Amino acid sequence: MLAEILCSCPVLPVVTITDAAAAVPLARALLAGGMSAIEVTLRTPSAFEVIARIAGDVEGVVVGAGTVLTSRDMSAAEQAGARFAVSPGFSANLSEDASLPLLPGVATASEVMAALEAGHEMMKFFPAEAAGGPAMLNALAGPFPQARFCPTGGITPANADSYLRLPNVICVGGSWLAPPDLVSAGDWQAVTRLAREASRLGRSMSAPAALAESHKP
Numbered sequence: 001m002l003a004e005i006l007c008s009c010p011v012l013p014v015v016t017i018t019d020a021a022a023a024v025p026l027a028r029a030l031l032a033g034g035m036s037a038i039e040v041t042l043r044t045p046s047a048f049e050v051i052a053r054i055a056g057d058v059e060g061v062v063v064g065a066g067t068v069l070t071s072r073d074m075s076a077a078e079q080a081g082a083r084f085a086v087s088p089g090f091s092a093n094l095s096e097d098a099s100l101p102l103l104p105g106v107a108t109a110s111e112v113m114a115a116l117e118a119g120h121e122m123m124k125f126f127p128a129e130a131a132g133g134p135a136m137l138n139a140l141a142g143p144f145p146q147a148r149f150c151p152t153g154g155i156t157p158a159n160a161d162s163y164l165r166l167p168n169v170i171c172v173g174g175s176w177l178a179p180p181d182l183v184s185a186g187d188w189q190a191v192t193r194l195a196r197e198a199s200r201l202g203r204s205m206s207a208p209a210a211l212a213e214s215h216k217p
Contacts, residue, residue, distance in 0.1 A: 033195020
């Protein structure tokens with residue numbers, strides 16, 4: 001299921017919403033631009049309500065919880081309606097207790113090894129730009145051909161393609177799709193325009209095709 005979610009579009013919108021009233025119109029605006037999955041970060045008091053509103057009122061969008069740090073976070077996110085979870089780093093305890101499909105964060109070869117040992121072939125590469133960017137991901141491809149990444153952190157429309165061209169990248173996480181000024185202003189047409197532009201990003205081989213190609217014997 002996690003692979004299908006991540007392969008559904010080249011950019012996974014990463015949103016932080018302080019006002020739960022903006023949740024549904026924001027999700028609908030992103031969906032209108034071609035984004036069928038949304039990661040809602042657990043960085044505001046309204047995060048669980050935001051997840052619940054999107055899960056309950058926006059058909060066609062799969063909502064996940066980001067910045068999941070503990071099993072308690074994951075349980076609350078699941079009860080709110082989240083379908084997947086994203087953590088900024090790798091925790092063996094969180095992985096073992098996960099009640100949702102988990103995309104754990106990694107930034108080093110050691111963390112990739114630990115995540116693979118725990119059964120995760122898909123990981124969040126975070127913070128992408130600070131951790132070495134495309135060059136680091138290219139270096140990780142050699143020793144870890146089975147690992148697939150969603151780079152997040154410092155990704156912009158200007159550098160997204162440099163990540164998406166890599167065969168071990170499924171998608172990128174993008175916070176630029178829901179900038180606070182547009183959300184506060186309720187400028188949903190502008191959000192849809194950003195989402196539509198992001199949906200055109202990518203490489204010549206689609207993520208699902210690349211994934212299948214990499215698993216050929």
